[in-house]
Amino acid sequence: MAARVRALETILTQKGLLDPAAIDVIVETYETRVGPRNGARVVAKAWSEPEFADWLKRDATAAIASLGYTGRQGEHMQAVFNMQDQHNMVVCTLCSCYPWSVLGLPPVWYKSPPYRSRAVIDPRGVLAEFGVTLPVETKIRVWDSTAELRYLVVPLRPAGTEGWSQEKLADLVTRDSMIGTGLAKEAA
Amino acid sequence: MSRHDAERPLPSGMDEPVFAEPWQAEAFALTVALHEKGLFSWSEWAEMLSAEVKVPGAAQDGSDYYRHWLRALEKLLAAKGLAPVHDVDDLAAAWQRAAHATPHGKPILLENDPLHDR
Numbered sequence: 001m002a003a004r005v006r007a008l009e010t011i012l013t014q015k016g017l018l019d020p021a022a023i024d025v026i027v028e029t030y031e032t033r034v035g036p037r038n039g040a041r042v043v044a045k046a047w048s049e050p051e052f053a054d055w056l057k058r059d060a061t062a063a064i065a066s067l068g069y070t071g072r073q074g075e076h077m078q079a080v081f082n083m084q085d086q087h088n089m090v091v092c093t094l095c096s097c098y099p100w101s102v103l104g105l106p107p108v109w110y111k112s113p114p115y116r117s118r119a120v121i122d123p124r125g126v127l128a129e130f131g132v133t134l135p136v137e138t139k140i141r142v143w144d145s146t147a148e149l150r151y152l153v154v155p156l157r158p159a160g161t162e163g164w165s166q167e168k169l170a171d172l173v174t175r176d177s178m179i180g181t182g183l184a185k186e187a188a
Numbered sequence: 189m190s191r192h193d194a195e196r197p198l199p200s201g202m203d204e205p206v207f208a209e210p211w212q213a214e215a216f217a218l219t220v221a222l223h224e225k226g227l228f229s230w231s232e233w234a235e236m237l238s239a240e241v242k243v244p245g246a247a248q249d250g251s252d253y254y255r256h257w258l259r260a261l262e263k264l265l266a267a268k269g270l271a272p273v274h275d276v277d278d279l280a281a282a283w284q285r286a287a288h289a290t291p292h293g294k295p296i297l298l299e300n301d302p303l304h305d306r
Binding site: 003005006007009010011012017018019022024026027030031072073075094095097104105106107108109111112113114146147148 | 206207209210211212213214215216217218220221222223224225227230231233234235237238241246247248249250251253254255258261262265270271275276277278279280281282283284287298
């Protein structure tokens with residue numbers, strides 16, 4: 001596999017279509033600089049500032065870009081807000097479309113065939129595997145990502161966090177809570 | 189994590205590193221870089237990748253995901269006439285020979301292929 005990747009790189013570099021240094025920059029960016037911390041900041045801001053939450057609801061692409069997080073594939077973002085009576089969960093049944101700009105790269109399970117099929121058929125069962133049990137009356141809505149549209153779940157703000165700084169709030173926002181396979185952490 | 193007896197459990201190791209081997213990161217970055225060069229649209233890419241990951245026999249734990257990814261990229265670049273399959277085959281073989289001929293700990297260079305400049 002490594003030799004085939006090298007071969008592609010060599011061919012495209014020779015054709016002047018690729019700068020090999022760009023490859024290292026991209027790997028470094030995604031391994032160290034882009035991660036779920038970006039999304040956590042978006043969520044914490046939405047929890048703290050109603051105007052920002054409104055903007056995020058109406059035009060997530062622009063609201064998120066205002067924090068400097070822009071998609072590299074020109075994809076649109078939609079934020080889906082959890083409510084007491086509705087929980088949101090994100091999947092990409094086709095391949096692995098994922099909101100990279102706010103969550104980094106997807107975890108292994110997100111790309112696995114069982115998650116891609118079962119999230120749609122049996123979301124409650126999948127949530128149980130993640131240790132999440134929701135009240136039976138809570139509806140679960142599953143959003144299927146595409147190459148053009150990616151979703152960010154805004155989890156419910158945990159109780160007992162009134163007056164917290166956005167920084168402190170962001171620490172409660174886990175990656176899984178923004179995919180919808182988890183909830184935000186409880187206030188310690 | 190609790191696990192009930194679902195027919196097809198989710199893979200274990202919920203927080204493994206996203207790339208298991210360096211070539212996976214390179215294949216990923218190569219795709220992002222070529223898309224940014226405008227060589228294909230992201231929808232074209234997603235279509236090709238989704239066709240690959242759908243093939244029967246895909247590993248249930250997702251461990252072959254980047255194998256599919258690389259195959260999708262090769263197919264897309266071949267279809268666009270940017271990297272014909274036989275060129276990739278030849279060069280991959282050259283890289284492999286170069287790797288074998290390079291002393292341990294030295295960087296692998298294509299020039300190290302014993303058949304280089306034949």
